[in-house]
Amino acid sequence: MQVRGDNVVVAISPHPAEIREEFAAAFQAWHRERYSSDASIEWRDVGGASEAQRFVESEFKGKTPGHGIGIDVFFGGGPDPCLAFAREGLLAVSDLDDKTLAGIPRMVGGVELYPPDHQWFAACLASFGILQNIQVRTLAGLPRVDRWEELANPELLGWVGAADARNSGTMNNMYESFLQAYGWERGWQLLTSIGGNTRQFDRFSTTTAKECVAGQTAFAFCIDYFGFIQIDAVGATNLEFILPTDFTSTSIDGIAQLRDAPHPVLTGRFISFVLSLEGQQLWYLPKGQANGPIKQTLNRLPIRPDIYRKYAGQSAIRVSPFELKQSFRFDSNLARSRRDIVRSLHGALIVDSHAELVRAWRAVIARGASAAEVAELGKTPINSEEAIRLAVGPWSDPSERQRLKQEWQRWATEKYRHLARL
Numbered sequence: 001m002q003v004r005g006d007n008v009v010v011a012i013s014p015h016p017a018e019i020r021e022e023f024a025a026a027f028q029a030w031h032r033e034r035y036s037s038d039a040s041i042e043w044r045d046v047g048g049a050s051e052a053q054r055f056v057e058s059e060f061k062g063k064t065p066g067h068g069i070g071i072d073v074f075f076g077g078g079p080d081p082c083l084a085f086a087r088e089g090l091l092a093v094s095d096l097d098d099k100t101l102a103g104i105p106r107m108v109g110g111v112e113l114y115p116p117d118h119q120w121f122a123a124c125l126a127s128f129g130i131l132q133n134i135q136v137r138t139l140a141g142l143p144r145v146d147r148w149e150e151l152a153n154p155e156l157l158g159w160v161g162a163a164d165a166r167n168s169g170t171m172n173n174m175y176e177s178f179l180q181a182y183g184w185e186r187g188w189q190l191l192t193s194i195g196g197n198t199r200q201f202d203r204f205s206t207t208t209a210k211e212c213v214a215g216q217t218a219f220a221f222c223i224d225y226f227g228f229i230q231i232d233a234v235g236a237t238n239l240e241f242i243l244p245t246d247f248t249s250t251s252i253d254g255i256a257q258l259r260d261a262p263h264p265v266l267t268g269r270f271i272s273f274v275l276s277l278e279g280q281q282l283w284y285l286p287k288g289q290a291n292g293p294i295k296q297t298l299n300r301l302p303i304r305p306d307i308y309r310k311y312a313g314q315s316a317i318r319v320s321p322f323e324l325k326q327s328f329r330f331d332s333n334l335a336r337s338r339r340d341i342v343r344s345l346h347g348a349l350i351v352d353s354h355a356e357l358v359r360a361w362r363a364v365i366a367r368g369a370s371a372a373e374v375a376e377l378g379k380t381p382i383n384s385e386e387a388i389r390l391a392v393g394p395w396s397d398p399s400e401r402q403r404l405k406q407e408w409q410r411w412a413t414e415k416y417r418h419l420a421r422l
Contacts, residue, residue, distance in 0.1 A: 008039070010071050010073075011270075012043075014048050024041040030279075094121070109250045121274075125300070126300070129319070140218060152194050154197075157197050166347045167203050177249040185380075192377050205223065228315075249330040275304075278291070283301065285315060301320075308322065352409050353416060
């Protein structure tokens with residue numbers, strides 16, 4: 001694939017059109033001012049992050065060093081594509097100037113923002129938190145929630161919104177974070193009690209946030225930028241998004257120059273722009289504001305701490321991952337190794353058995369919610385070691401996988417019915 005002209009950066013990106021348009025327009029203006037010449041972005045859209053990653057890997061298959069694929073840069077898609085490309089030798093080192101990197105920490109919350117070899121960089125951050133409907137919370141006399149574990153409070157019965165992890169990678173990562181932060185046993189206890197408090201399990205995580213906005217729930221599991229979008233729409237006096245103080249899972253959205261890029265100089269400039277103050281302002285500022293996006297507010301977390309200080313109060317984003325005082329670090333390798341086990345287990349024990357779970361949880365609450373009964377409610381049929389063994393063995397057999405799912409659901413239903421009858 002050949003691209004004509006040296007003033008074009010060919011970028012593959014799973015980002016939505018509004019992000020691509022804002023960064024293309026701002027980069028063009030930035031480049032003209034700094035280098036007195038035109039530059040533009042030619043986008044390649046092949047689907048979501050997984051599809052884009054597979055496309056790049058398939059295009060490089062069989063190609064030796066010195067032979068690229070006609071694409072300069074990969075932009076977006078979370079951390080996994082950049083990490084995979086680095087392992088596979090598909091990236092080039094980006095030689096950025098010290099001034100650009102001076103305002104970017106190496107780490108935040110235990111998460112690397114760029115490696116020492118400069119093969120990839122975080123373009124922005126993503127965190128999971130709790131969206132809260134202030135008015136509903138006040139009218140119902142519910143407490144403000146500052147920690148994930150507080151969603152298990154019996155007072156919140158019926159007021160929590162969540163989605164099915166089998167249809168939402170975002171939710172799967174949130175639930176996995178509980179297991180990593182609190183350990184397998186305590187993590188499942190919390191997830192089960194929170195499941196008892198949950199009004200219903202939505203198919204998509206975006207629906208969960210919208211129902212909180214509509215007042216169907218007071219608290220919702222939510223990815224940061226979607227929470228900020230809702231706050232931007234209805235106002236900070238009606239909604240708030242918090243990063244819980246017990247743990248917050250932060251991840252990066254990456255950018256990287258691909259190996260043997262056809263326009264390496266211009267690609268380096270584009271990456272420098274994305275990481276610069278001018279580029280990072282686009283994530284944070286509302287549309288129409290000086291230095292902000294033109295058509296669409298993007299509501300993403302910048303990687304530069306100075307953005308949060310410089311524009312405090314001028315954005316729907318009222319949190320900063322750089323101010324969190326916690327040591328939790330999400331282990332993506334562990335999450336990947338047991339992803340299907342965790343979401344299937346959550347589906348069988350909590351979602352598919354939700355009606356029985358709610359009845360059991362109500363009964364446990366009525367009896368005083370003793371530690372022993374809460375622990376019994378949250379028991380699982382397998383432990384963490386067995387989950388890993390299943391993932392690398394029997395789980396690959398479709399018939400065995402289906403048998404286990406049905407067995408787990410029967411096991412959970414019987415447990416909940418027993419607790420409801422006591």
